[in-house]
Amino acid sequence: MENEFKNYFKIEIPKLPLGIHYFDYSLHIEFFEEMGEALMEKIEGQIRVELNKAPRLIVVAYTINGKLELLCDRCLQPYWHPFSLTHKVYYTFERKMREIEEEDVFFLDKNIQYLDLSQDIYDLVTLQIPYRKVPEWCPAASCPAEIMLHLGNKTNTEPLIDDRWAALAKIKIEHLEEENNSI
Numbered sequence: 531m532e533n534e535f536k537n538y539f540k541i542e543i544p545k546l547p548l549g550i551h552y553f554d555y556s557l558h559i560e561f562f563e564e565m566g567e568a569l570m571e572k573i574e575g576q577i578r579v580e581l582n583k584a585p586r587l588i589v590v591a592y593t594i595n596g597k598l599e600l601l602c603d604r605c606l607q608p609y610w611h612p613f614s615l616t617h618k619v620y621y622t623f624e625r626k627m628r629e630i631e632e633e634d635v636f637f638l639d640k641n642i643q644y645l646d647l648s649q650d651i652y653d654l655v656t657l658q659i660p661y662r663k664v665p666e667w668c669p670a671a672s673c674p675a676e677i678m679l680h681l682g683n684k685t686n687t688e689p690l691i692d693d694r695w696a697a698l699a700k701i702k703i704e705h706l707e708e709e710n711n712s713i
């Protein structure tokens with residue numbers, strides 16, 4: 531069971547003929563747990579890798595579609611966050627490859643046995659987790675009662691403070707009046 535995904539995203543490079551090759555994978559929560567930390571509750575999705583092997587260059591094009599189950603920051607209810615991404619990584623066998631500028635370019639040793647896509651896939655998917663995890667429907671009737679109450683109070687905060695200040699001011703005035711009367 532341990533390291534079940536150790537070889538899951540490894541592509542043997544020497545065996546591969548020149549040209550375009552496709553690799554299809556499924557996303558599993560256990561992979562993210564093995565990589566260190568699963569920052570989502572559940573995951574479902576597909577990865578398509580288009581690998582183009584040329585004599586001096588390997589281009590890996592990712593297309594990843596799926597959904598992450600996250601916990602709402604506000605009410606801790608789970609919700610699905612859909613995502614879809616494409617990303618290209620270039621690997622070159624020549625250190626002086628300057629033609630490609632904007633994308634990721636990595637140097638590969640000529641004797642490389644396999645290309646491990648694990649870290650790229652982990653990073654690409656993990657980057658899909660939004661900074662603010664609150665679904666559009668939150669707050670909803672299904673949110674825990676205490677959260678609804680908390681959110682309800684929050685929206686009424688300003689008038690409440692105003693009332694308190696008004697009440698405080700009134701007490702102060704009454705107090706002053708009492709002091710004046712006692713003199």
Ligand SMILES: [Zn+2]
Binds near residue numbers: 602606664665669
């Ligand atoms: Zn919520």
